[in-house]
Amino acid sequence: MSYHITRKLEEQGSAAEYKLSRSNFVPDENGYYGRFGGAYIPEMLHRNVEELRTRYLEIMHEPSFQGEYQQLLHDYVGRPTPLYFAERLSRQYGTQIFLKREDLCHTGAHKVNNTVGQILLALRLGKKRIIAETGAGQHGVATATVCALKGIECIVYMGEKDIERQAPNVARMKMLGAKVIPATSGSKTLKDATNEAIRDWINNPHDTHYIIGSVVGPHPYPDMVARFQSVISKEVRWQLKEKTGSELPGKVIACVGGGSNAAGAFYHFLDEKSVELIAVEAAGEGVHSGKSAATTQLGRDGVLHGSRSLVMQTEDGQVVEPHSISAGLDYPGIGPLHAHLFDSGRGRFLSATDEEALKAAFEVAKLEGIIPALESAHAFSALNQLELKKEETIVICLSGRGDKDLATYMRVMEQNDEI
Numbered sequence: 001m002s003y004h005i006t007r008k009l010e011e012q013g014s015a016a017e018y019k020l021s022r023s024n025f026v027p028d029e030n031g032y033y034g035r036f037g038g039a040y041i042p043e044m045l046h047r048n049v050e051e052l053r054t055r056y057l058e059i060m061h062e063p064s065f066q067g068e069y070q071q072l073l074h075d076y077v078g079r080p081t082p083l084y085f086a087e088r089l090s091r092q093y094g095t096q097i098f099l100k101r102e103d104l105c106h107t108g109a110h111k112v113n114n115t116v117g118q119i120l121l122a123l124r125l126g127k128k129r130i131i132a133e134t135g136a137g138q139h140g141v142a143t144a145t146v147c148a149l150k151g152i153e154c155i156v157y158m159g160e161k162d163i164e165r166q167a168p169n170v171a172r173m174k175m176l177g178a179k180v181i182p183a184t185s186g187s188k189t190l191k192d193a194t195n196e197a198i199r200d201w202i203n204n205p206h207d208t209h210y211i212i213g214s215v216v217g218p219h220p221y222p223d224m225v226a227r228f229q230s231v232i233s234k235e236v237r238w239q240l241k242e243k244t245g246s247e248l249p250g251k252v253i254a255c256v257g258g259g260s261n262a263a264g265a266f267y268h269f270l271d272e273k274s275v276e277l278i279a280v281e282a283a284g285e286g287v288h289s290g291k292s293a294a295t296t297q298l299g300r301d302g303v304l305h306g307s308r309s310l311v312m313q314t315e316d317g318q319v320v321e322p323h324s325i326s327a328g329l330d331y332p333g334i335g336p337l338h339a340h341l342f343d344s345g346r347g348r349f350l351s352a353t354d355e356e357a358l359k360a361a362f363e364v365a366k367l368e369g370i371i372p373a374l375e376s377a378h379a380f381s382a383l384n385q386l387e388l389k390k391e392e393t394i395v396i397c398l399s400g401r402g403d404k405d406l407a408t409y410m411r412v413m414e415q416n417d418e419i
């Protein structure tokens with residue numbers, strides 16, 4: 001479906017009404033956030049994606065779904081996660097810093113908020129087999145976990161290179177009963193794993209649900225995943241009110257790979273103009289070094305994995321190999337919501353290099369007794385790039401814990417005495 005055809009459809013009556021009642025940052029019924037989003041999929045996936053598109057909101061609003069989802073978030077994931085006032089870090093930066101502790105979720109990151117939701121949805125759609133792609137391995141683990149929880153077959157596609165650098169997560173997935181299939185094409189990382197998963201879905205359209213791990217993919221995935229992750233900012237609002245008397249922080253900071261923890265952390269603040277939304281991308285060895293994953297800095301409009309967004313690409317539209325020290329941010333695109341936040345100026349996009357992220361990780365460990373995931377460390381690194389005020393409230397989404405990155409941290413400590 002071309003962009004122009006979709007625009008025309010949107011301009012017709014019911015779609016226009018649909019749009020009027022909504023926030024500018026919730027997609028229209030065709031899945032567009034401004035000019036980004038939509039569903040660009042092969043013919044053979046239409047039935048699956050259409051089934052999902054027409055049913056996801058209805059299922060998510062069913063009382064029985066909400067009952068089961070909320071109970072699992074509470075008893076299984078361990079929500080609400082704490083909003084922790086980071087006293088020593090706050091003193092260091094001369095401001096009031098709160099950490100949203102997604103690292104304390106079961107499986108060690110925010111990703112399980114989404115997989116718990118999607119497995120319940122898949123069951124209600126009558127699906128018997130789950131496929132997923134994974135980069136850092138965190139989404140694979142979160143998917144294998146909920147498949148074990150519900151006794152469903154689970155196949156995880158993972159780049160061969162990521163399988164090497166994330167061995168503990170591969171072991172976890174296998175122990176949880178998932179089959180891990182290596183993606184051996186291209187850069188052998190996340191984008192290749194995603195291609196393999198899409199291929200599988202095309203071959204198994206009837207019994208299989210594809211659990212996408214971020215706010216990417218064809219509509220309705222970006223919106224569905226953002227809604228499942230929005231529990232993060234929903235909790236932040238009442239937790240902040242309890243602690244500071246106001247539901248609204250000055251700034252919310254989150255790292256962006258595809259953008260799901262950021263979407264969740266921003267969601268209930270999207271229409272609050274006073275709240276600055278700050279996304280931090282991975283600059284790798286430097287934005288212009290040729291080894292980077294800073295999509296908003298380097299990307300142009302393009303279609304990647306089923307939606308129109310900003311994509312890192314060559315002149316003639318070949319997707320560029322991204323680089324980041326953190327496997328979870330090593331992705332050449334960004335979800336369409338974030339492309340729109342960037343394009344509209346609602347979100348402010350910063351980037352942090354591998355080195356800056358490492359420095360931030362060691363600082364947080366020493367100042368707060370918390371070892372963050374390398375991905376989350378990018379968010380902390382923004383503190384060095386912002387003008388911060390003493391009385392301002394900053395919320396940082398601590399998307400995951402650093403256990404999975406220990407081998408990288410050990411290597412850095414061996415090479416660098418003063419860290």
Ligand SMILES: *Cc1c(COP(=O)(O)O)cnc(C)c1O
Pocket residue numbers: 109110111136138139213214215255256257258259260261262328329373375376399400401
């Ligand atoms: C996967 C991952 C990310 C990046 O994914 P988003 O969809 O951008 O949130 C960030 N942090 C952690 C800990 C992750 O595992």
